[in-house]
Every structure is written in C-alpha cells, then in structure tokens.
Amino acid sequence: MSSPFSDQLSPRDAARATAVRGRFHDVVVAASKVLHDQEVDNRDRAALEWASEMLVASESKDVLLAMPSADQLSGPGNVVLAIRRATKRDGDDPGEAIKELNRGVADVISGQRSPHALHAMESLRTVFSLISRISLQREVVSQGDPNSRDRWAPWTMTSSL
Amino acid sequence: MGALDDDFQFVAASVERAARLQRRECRDVLDGGALRGLALARHLDLVYDAVEQRVVDRRAEYQLAPDDTVRADAILEMRQLVWDVRGFQSNLAWLAAAQQPPLDLGTTYFLEDAARALVASQVEVTVVSTEHTSYATSSDPWEPLISAWGGGIPAGEPTVVIVFIPRREERSGLLHPLIMHELGHAADSRHGLVDRIWQQAGQRKRFPKRFSAAVAEFAAATGAGIADANDHVTRRLRSWIAESLCDCVAVRHLGPTYLYSFLAEVAAGSMDEAGPKHPPPRQRIKLLLQNLDADRWTQVLTEADPRVDGWVRSLAAKNVDYSETDDFLTWAVDELRAVVRAETGRLLGTRVLAPDVAQLSEVTALIEAGIPPAQLRNGDAASRETIILACWQSALANAGGGPEALAVAPDAPELADLLPAALELSAVTAAWTAP
Numbered sequence: 001m002s003s004p005f006s007d008q009l010s011p012r013d014a015a016r017a018t019a020v021r022g023r024f025h026d027v028v029v030a031a032s033k034v035l036h037d038q039e040v041d042n043r044d045r046a047a048l049e050w051a052s053e054m055l056v057a058s059e060s061k062d063v064l065l066a067m068p069s070a071d072q073l074s075g076p077g078n079v080v081l082a083i084r085r086a087t088k089r090d091g092d093d094p095g096e097a098i099k100e101l102n103r104g105v106a107d108v109i110s111g112q113r114s115p116h117a118l119h120a121m122e123s124l125r126t127v128f129s130l131i132s133r134i135s136l137q138r139e140v141v142s143q144g145d146p147n148s149r150d151r152w153a154p155w156t157m158t159s160s161l
Numbered sequence: 162m163g164a165l166d167d168d169f170q171f172v173a174a175s176v177e178r179a180a181r182l183q184r185r186e187c188r189d190v191l192d193g194g195a196l197r198g199l200a201l202a203r204h205l206d207l208v209y210d211a212v213e214q215r216v217v218d219r220r221a222e223y224q225l226a227p228d229d230t231v232r233a234d235a236i237l238e239m240r241q242l243v244w245d246v247r248g249f250q251s252n253l254a255w256l257a258a259a260q261q262p263p264l265d266l267g268t269t270y271f272l273e274d275a276a277r278a279l280v281a282s283q284v285e286v287t288v289v290s291t292e293h294t295s296y297a298t299s300s301d302p303w304e305p306l307i308s309a310w311g312g313g314i315p316a317g318e319p320t321v322v323i324v325f326i327p328r329r330e331e332r333s334g335l336l337h338p339l340i341m342h343e344l345g346h347a348a349d350s351r352h353g354l355v356d357r358i359w360q361q362a363g364q365r366k367r368f369p370k371r372f373s374a375a376v377a378e379f380a381a382a383t384g385a386g387i388a389d390a391n392d393h394v395t396r397r398l399r400s401w402i403a404e405s406l407c408d409c410v411a412v413r414h415l416g417p418t419y420l421y422s423f424l425a426e427v428a429a430g431s432m433d434e435a436g437p438k439h440p441p442p443r444q445r446i447k448l449l450l451q452n453l454d455a456d457r458w459t460q461v462l463t464e465a466d467p468r469v470d471g472w473v474r475s476l477a478a479k480n481v482d483y484s485e486t487d488d489f490l491t492w493a494v495d496e497l498r499a500v501v502r503a504e505t506g507r508l509l510g511t512r513v514l515a516p517d518v519a520q521l522s523e524v525t526a527l528i529e530a531g532i533p534p535a536q537l538r539n540g541d542a543a544s545r546e547t548i549i550l551a552c553w554q555s556a557l558a559n560a561g562g563g564p565e566a567l568a569v570a571p572d573a574p575e576l577a578d579l580l581p582a583a584l585e586l587s588a589v590t591a592a593w594t595a596p
Contacts, residue, residue, distance in 0.1 A: 011252075011302035011323075015208075018245045019309035022215065025238040029222065029231055036227040125230060132237045139244045 198259025267584025
C-alpha cells in the first residue's frame, strides 16, 4: 500500500534529528569563539565543517531531498530563509551567500581570521541560531495544532507494510 | 547572575525533570521483576542517560559562553530539548505493551521464534497495538541518539524490535502473519540485506544504465541537481527493494498464508498506486505469486480456493504503465526479483516453507473438527506455518470461498480461540520434544 508515512519521521530519524539539532549550538559556539579571538579546538572545527555541509545541502531547491531530516530540523526552505535573513539578502539567490559563508568557514579551518572570515562567522552563528528558533517555533505551533500528529506516534514508522 | 543565566538554569532543570519523571517507568520495569520489555527499558534508560549527560555538559559549557548570543542560543537549544524529551513519553506506552502483549500467547511464541531465527538470537520483540491504520515496525529506534550523545548500545544487548499492529486487528489471527514482513525489515536492519542486493544490482548488465537515465530524467523534470536526483532515486529504489525483500521473506516463510493476509490487508486499500516507499500492490502481488509458484505452491493455491486463485492471477496479469521515476522503479524491482529471492533464501535457509500436503491435510482435518492440532500422528509437533495455512483455507471455505470470503476470513469466529490455542500447543509440543 502507499505509505502514509512519507511526510513523517520514523522514531530512528526523529532520534537522529534530536542528535543533529544538538550540533546547531556547537556551530554557534564555534563561530563565537572565532569572533572573540579564542582558540578553536577539533570539536569546533568539526562543528564548522558540519555547518558547511548543511549549507551545501540547503542549496538544493528541495531541502528535503538533500537532507531528509530537514523538515524536523528546520522546515523545508527554512535553512535558506535563515540564510537570507542573516545575510540581509532577501530576494537574492541565497546560493551566493552560502558560498561566501563556506569560504569563510574554509578560511577559519585553515587558520585565517580575515575580516571576510569574521564576517562569515557572524553570519553563520546568526543563521544557525535562526534555524533553531524556527525549529522551536514549528514545534510550539505544531503542539498547539489539534490536527498535528505527534511525531513519535506509531504512524511515523520507517517501515510499514 | 543575569536574566539569561536564570533562564538557562530554569530550562535545563525542566529538561532534567522530564527525563527523571519518564525514566521512572523504565526503572519500574527494570527493577520490578518484569520478564518482558527489559531491553526496551534499557534502551530508553540509555536515552535518558544520554540526555542527562548532555545537560551536564551544556551546563558546563554555558559557564564558558563568550557572549550573550551564545547564552541565548544555549537557552534555545534547551527549550527544544524540553520538547524532544517530553516527546519520549509516547514510548512509555511501548513499555506498557511489553508487559501486557496485545497478541495471544500462541502468536507471540510464533513471532518470537521467527525473530530469533531471522533477526538475531538475542532479540526482543514488542508488539504495540495502535490507532494507526496498518502494520509497521522499527528496530533499535533510539540507537542514533544513544550513539551520538552516549556511549552507544552495549555489545550483547538484544536487538529491540517494535512492531505496531492496528488496534482493530488484535484478535485477527489470520492477519498477524503480516508481522513476518515487519520482521523482514528488522532482519534487513540487522544484516544489511538491502545493501547486499544494492551491490549486486550495480553489477547487473542493464541496471546502471537504466538507473542513470532515471536520475537524469528526474533531474530534468524537477530542476534538481544530479546529486540530489541521484539521492532521491536511490532512496526510493532502496525502499522499494526493502519492501520487495520483506514480502519475499514473509511469503517464502509462510507460503500462501502471506499472500492471503497481504490481499486482505493491503490489496483492499490500494492496487496501482506507486508509493514513495512502496511498489504498487499489483506488482507486489505478482512477485508473491511468482515466488509461490517457484516454491511449488501452485497446486495448493488452486485446490484451496479456485476462485481466489483465479482472481489473484488475473490481478497479477494486468499490465499497468507508469511514467518517469515510477516506471524505472517498477522495472528495477522486477529486474532484481531473482537477487531478492536468492538473498531471502540465504536468510531463511531451512525455514523456507515447502508444501507438505500430507501434513496440511492432517492439520486441516483437525482444524475443521475444532481440535487444536498440537501433535501429528507421527509424534511431531504440527508446524505452526501449516497450522495458520490450514486455518486460512478453512476460513475461506467456511465463508463460501472467493474474494469476498478473503475479505471476511481474517476474524473468522470459529478460529478466534482455536488458532491461538493451536499455535501455543504446537510451540509447547515442539519445545517438549526438542532434542
């Protein structure tokens, strides 16, 4: 039968999404350390590299394709929305903004703290904070919606008949 | 201490409270002498361990936050975690279901025996009766979180399999064989069966070319990049292969029983709809029949109910055209049927059910007389697979045969007590006579 679950996350995916969401704050912390000229450690570098991957994934026209858990993490298109807000590029192609952010991340990873890299870090932490805020907003809204279904409910199984 | 600090401490304490509160029910199971659901409870307990450790870590990191942007974001993260942890409470119903299984004991024995054979010798199956419309499953549902935030699931822990059944079907013994399909998913999670099929698919002559064409077609139709299109087609095809595999596992393990159960549950609701994760039921029915014929069930099917047999074969014979990605997916699932069948054969080994007309006849006679067929004349326990098949055949006959009988047979009142009792007695007899 057609899966009624295609727009829902399985418990495994939801557990994975919880773990992934936990990395958003790591990105904010890592970017902030750079901005405050503090030393970044391997964990910070890993968080920044992960952020870079997330941004690349969000370049897709359909975020859900590139990142199946995106809906749970932030909502389709919300990564792009956050980037637009953070970079004040409403109406622009967010692809360019993403490339700039990624260049900034690459600079920081390679030890450079140019004004360009610092600007990217400022944007990056705004973006990931915004994604968290949007994610929380969606959670609160869905909890108040009588038609909303608990994402942990059994109709969200990965594997159905 | 500033306002942000108070906010953070307040929300962090709320996360800890939710975790502590919900953990109590796990501990009740773990410390209360329960015999079922222990692995499930341990997994949940590990989740709460991980969450609590996360809060401890975040509290420490908060003290080092370089500015208010980081502090505000830490609060945001904690608030999200409040929702996530509170969300875990739905799983407490799973613990309750483990303590009071919704299925009869005979079916429970049957499923646990199959799970040990197909999934792992150390496996814990919990069946949960839900309001969802159909059957579903999940294996080690919290493993990603336990691994990401905690130390992972300790070696030697049983695989936790949660099977969901529709509440309305709790006593429909003739549909419970559908759970074998769900155990197929658990076996795949455990043994990487789809991965192996996927590898073999890539080595086939026509597959790579058709796959690339489908990806290019999807990219052109949707404007997605090639990488995203590849990901999309791969994801869908792997899901379809998984469904095909699980059908194959179930039908080769159960024979015609699975076809009957599948028709009653799935074919009633849809026939030609290609799902995101599921092939069209018509294609699945065709593949089920091919496997049954290859396993020499043709005559049994025909003799059991010629009208049902003719109807099913006419359903399977109809060709339906699909477009774009669905066209490729239906082709690919057909193309890979031999690979799926071989992989299933390796998984099942001697558990592939072969027709045993003599035993089926003996069991059927007892069923029709209302006697639970615990033991055969030769002293062996009656095979549980044969018992269920005999019950299906009997229910079809009692309901007058044909497709309509198929729809009403699953909860045949004459089998409501007989089938569970037969399965239970057979399991006991098998255990009693085991060397």
